[in-house]
Structures are given as C-alpha cells and as structure tokens.
Amino acid sequence: MHDPDHRPLRYDPAERFASGLPASGAWRPGDPVGERRFMTVTEGRPFALEGGGLLEEITLAYETWGELNADGSNAVLVCHALTGDSHAAGPMSAGHSGDGWWDEFIGPNKALDTNRWYVVCANVLGGCQGSTGPSSDMPGEDRPYAAGFPQVTIRDIVRTQRRLADRLGVGQWLAVVGGSLGGMQVLEWGVMFGDRVRLLMPLATCAAASPQQIAWSAVERLAIVNDPLFNNGDYYDAPPGKGPWAGLALAREISQITYRTTEVFDQRFGRQHVDQRREFDHWGRYQVESYLDHHGQKLVRRFDANTFLVLSKAMDLHDIGRGRGGIEAAFSRLSSPVFTASITSDILYPLYQQAEIHDQVTAAGGRCDHHILDSPQGHDGFLLESTLLGPLIHDAVAETEANL
C-alpha cells in the first residue's frame, strides 16, 4: 500500500552543498593576494560609465608573465570569460582557487611564450577577484556596493584596460586575445582603440549577443534572484552557509550544459547512476547530475552572485554596432587584422557567429582569418583544445611580431 510517510519528492539540499562556506566567494582585502597586482584606474576623477553611472574609485587586479621589452612591443593582453579572473596562468596557491584558466596556453614555450612575450591579464571591472565590483566596499564606507553597483558594459571594461596599458607602458598591444566574454572585449579593443593593438583574436564569440544567448543569461540570472538567500544582493554579511549558493550554483549548472555537448556527456556519463540502488528514487541522481552539481559547488567557492548578474548583463548588452551605425560600420573602424576561431560543436556561441564576424569584417574592408576547430568539446573548447588552438595562436602572434 501507499505509505504516506514516504516522501519521494522531498529534496535534501544537504546532498549537494557542504555547510559552512562563506556567503560569497569574492576576494576581499585581507585575503591572500597571490600573484595579483593592483592598479588604481581612477586618479582623482570619477569614471563615467556608458550606461550613465559614475564610479569614484576603480581598482584593477592584474597579473603578468614574462618581461616587457624596451620598446614595449611584445605585450599580449589576455581577456577572461564570465567566471574567469586575472589568474590566467600559474598554479593554484593561497589566493588562487585553482590553476590558471589558460595555463595550457601561457608559459615558457607555450602558445603565448612567456620567454618571448609579456602577457597580461586583468580581472574585469565588475568582477570579484580583486577588481572593483559589487563585492567591493563603496568609497569611504565599510560596506560593499552589493545591489548598488552600477551596470557596466564591455566598453567600460575595455576603457579600464586601456588605462592599465598606459600604466604598464604598453603603447600598442602585440595582440589582444580572449574567448566568449573575453572575445567581446577583444572586438571592442579593435573598434575603440584600433591604434593600440596590432592583432585582434576574438575566439568563440559574437559581434552582438543573440536573443538565444540573452535568453540563457536571463534564466541564469533568475536562478540567482529566485534564491531567498540572495536577499536582493545583500548577502555579504550572511553567516557561513547562508549565502545564495543554491541560486548561483544553479546558474552555473545551466550554463555548464551550454558550455558542453551531448557528445561529451554521452562519452563521459552515458546513463550511469551515482547509486544504482536509487535508480527509481525521485532524487536519485545520474552521473551527469553529479557532474553539474560539482561545477555549481565549485563556482560558489570562488565567485560572487552579484558579479554574475552584472557581467552576464554586460554580455547581453554587447553589440559592437550600438551607437555606431551598425556592426559593419563599427568594423570599418578596425585598423588591425582579426584572427577568429570557432569550435564546430559550440552550441552557445555557434560557428555561424564567428562566420558572421569574418563576413562583416571583410565586408567592412578589413582582414579576418576564420579558423574552424573540429572538436566535440563545445564552447569550452577554447579553454580545452590547447593542442588544436595553441599553435594557431602562437603562429599568428609570431607572424604579427615579424611584420613589425
């Protein structure tokens, strides 16, 4: 007979989240600095944002690898993606929750050879790993912006990076490179500061966010705000275990599906259960669910929910043609050649978007090489396919340098 005390639909989140983690995974002053260095963007005057807000103080956290040469001509700027940070290369350490996100690409004798080139990566404006963002204290106050942080755009992010270039003595980047949100920054570098860069390398990205991409961003943001512990962004003082993890983790789990492919999931997980004995239990999990949970839980330890909101919206706002008479008119401002790359299986930034970049740059009179990487890895291919992508990047940067 039916046992009314058996409650198969009851959900025990304790199976997903260890307790006692801090409410935000943001880096805060006092935390281990690791390899970060810091630069104040605002020197006595506020920074006006594209959307109309002002920020009185902006700090960028950045890292560098290799040495800048005497004429400042060997510098490469690496731009990170949504949940990345300045730690593009180097090991996990106090202050860095993992190995560099592009460690396979950056280092001695790697694609971005630090014996030869000076590589720079900065946490973006609005981020949470040392650069000014929602988890930063407001000027003159000892409480964070939280929900008071203004919406920033890719153009705002790139303008802060230009000031970093000035400070580092980089008159002209040899190359600016990045995937996804990073690639949006690369394109804006070319349009806004074409004379400051010699090679643009936007990977697995788009000239303007598509409505499907906006849709994914939108449901991820709703996952965060639906979490009652998000508390309208005011969670920084919450006791350990009372942060908006469930919402932020869910946002990550949704996005993680879009970053990968059915081929990868079939090959890695198939229909395997975590515990075969729980096959028919409502909350018994398949291995792929465990994988998603793992990624969700990992992100909340090093990321911040408000930063997710701000940067995901910045991606939606990305439109290289906004206020410039459209995309082709914007691309007509480029003075550097473009190297773009697609992953054939990318379902989030599909190949057609990089083909459009190629066609629009070419139509505007520019030069664009479009490399197509045949890989089942999906959007994450730009992080994972170092064997395929690394040599292409290396050769393009080396060729640009040789044509000085």
Added chain:
Amino acid sequence: MHDPDHRPLRYDPAERFASGLPASGAWRPGDPVGERRFMTVTEGRPFALEGGGLLEEITLAYETWGELNADGSNAVLVCHALTGDSHAAGPMSAGHSGDGWWDEFIGPNKALDTNRWYVVCANVLGGCQGSTGPSSDMPGEDRPYAAGFPQVTIRDIVRTQRRLADRLGVGQWLAVVGGSLGGMQVLEWGVMFGDRVRLLMPLATCAAASPQQIAWSAVERLAIVNDPLFNNGDYYDAPPGKGPWAGLALAREISQITYRTTEVFDQRFGRQHVDQRREFDHWGRYQVESYLDHHGQKLVRRFDANTFLVLSKAMDLHDIGRGRGGIEAAFSRLSSPVFTASITSDILYPLYQQAEIHDQVTAAGGRCDHHILDSPQGHDGFLLESTLLGPLIHDAVAETEANL
C-alpha cells in the same frame, strides 16, 4: 557621483507575476469538467509501479473525438508531452485553459480525421489535469499526495493506458502517436503491448534519455525546489500568490529555450528591448526575456510543480532497453512498423536520436520510416508544423488502415 540609494541589482518580481493566482494550476474535483471523462484504472486492487511503489486508486481523465466503429478498428491514441493534458483538440472553454495542444492535427478532415477515426487522449498518470498525480487527494484523506506521490515511469503510464483501451473496447489501436514524452509512451506501447497496436508514431523523441536531456531536466527540477514557496511540495494550501510560481516558471523558461531555436528567436525578437529607455538598467528586459516570462507565467496557471518533478524524472528514466537486454533487444519485440519524424533544428531531441531509433529498429528486424522535417521551429516543430507533418501522419494512418 555614485548614488548609494540607486540599487540597480534589486529585482522586482512584481514585474513578472500578477498577484493572487492559486498556488497550483492543477485541476481539482469541483473545477469545471470541460470535455474530460474519467475512468478508474484500479478496480479493487492496487496498481504496482515499476519503481516499487503502490497506488491504491488511479483515475485517468481522457477525451475522445469521433466515433469508435463496430469492430473497434479505427481508434488512434494520442500521447501528450510534458506539460500537455487530455485536451489535445477542441477550443478553450471552462475547464480547459487553452485550445487543444494538437488542435491543428485532430478534427474533421484534419490529419487525424475524426470523421473517420476515433481519437483518444488521456492525461498521463502523475499529471495534474484530472488524472491521478501529486495534486490528487490520497485515498480516504482530504489532502493531496504532494511530496508523497511515488515516482512513476513511462511503462507505468502506458500500463494505465492499456486499461483505458480495454475499457473503451479498443482491442488494437490503429495507431499510437505522440511527440517528446508522448513519443516515449509510443515506443513503450510497441514493446510492451505490440499486439495491441498496428502503427507506432514516435515523433521528436528518443529510445533512451541522453545525459544532456537528463541535465536539462535536472536544472529545471532544481529551479523548482530552490523556490522557498515550493516548501518541499507542500504548497497546495498556500494562500493565493504564495505558490512556487517563480520556480515553476523558471523551469518552464529554461525548457522553452530548449524547445525553440536561435533562428526563431533572431527572426521574432532580435535584440529588441521591451523599453528602450531602460536599455542599461540591470533589470531592463529584452523582448526575448518578456517572451520567456510570458511562457513561464502561462504555465503556472495550468500546471503543478510536483507534476513537473514527477514527469520530468519519468522522462529521465526512459530507457526502452532497461531490463530487456538493451535497446535492440527491446525493439526486437516490436510487431508493428514505426513511423518516426525529426525536426532538423531540434536542439533538445536532435535528429540523430530519431536516426538511432530508425537504425536500431531496423537492426532488430523491424520496419521504420524516418521522416525529416526541414523546419527552423526546433523541438516545438512537432506541435507547430501541421502543414509539413499532418499529411505524413494522415497518409501513414490511412495506409495502415487500408492494409487491414
């Protein structure tokens, strides 16, 4: 200067949800019956579920169109998808929140011509529109199962449908047809009760849920349980406006993206804003966000969060080969030909899955016609492409009838 009272990240859900709706959109006894009829599956003995639970009482709500002929040979069973119900055809009315979900396909002189054929559709076991499910009262109690409802499987659903066939006097269905979750039922009909059906028409479906499909289901379920008003499934007594809408709506919004395509979104929405003046506001919305919200809000008025959990898990559990020595061995039990159809742009049940059904049925010695519909509509194509799909369905059913 930065205005700390300006709180761009504050989220006002009042912009998304009208207030005062009931906590669940489930049909309840006392609500208008509409076109539903009811049948008790359990006659004095409990129904044993594949996963081990028992249900003492099962009612199915069903609808019929056309007339069963004297020898009971003109009956077609239509199986609904995740959020469908028995109202496959006919207008919106008291008791039915909208027109029939396959109204373009079912009716006089339509693909399933009700002048000729007797068409039946039942709300599935576990559903919320009149068939026994989590929102139904437990036997002898005046409170619903809620979280106490046992997990059901596609095989359980089909076994209740077989009893409906017995009751209606349908010895052998001329055809059993359905898309998505409906198509899973079609395949189980063929394997479990091959002698009771002459033509199997599984559309836009799969022989076994893939890990990517499980992943989508999983994040949709998490969206529901993360809603504090879900309250572990005990929300039926919540006051109006206090049901788990935000979670259920988010689950729908996620799935809605997977039901459609980037082509459709580009064409319908592009990058248009709801209110251009709010372009840089964090919660200013693009048209595609408004579209998703519309679908989320619409679903909560006619659906039930616990049913979503149960049926989404039933889809994950779908594996035609489970306990049968694999998929090909299961398909070797088929005694009816298979008609399957793919929508080229379907990202949720991609074409390769119906090609696999074709190949596996054929390898097992059966016959399978695989129709490929060139359409940008995505997974929803099996609901929308009546002009392309309707004639194919009509002709296949007519041909089967002619070969009596």
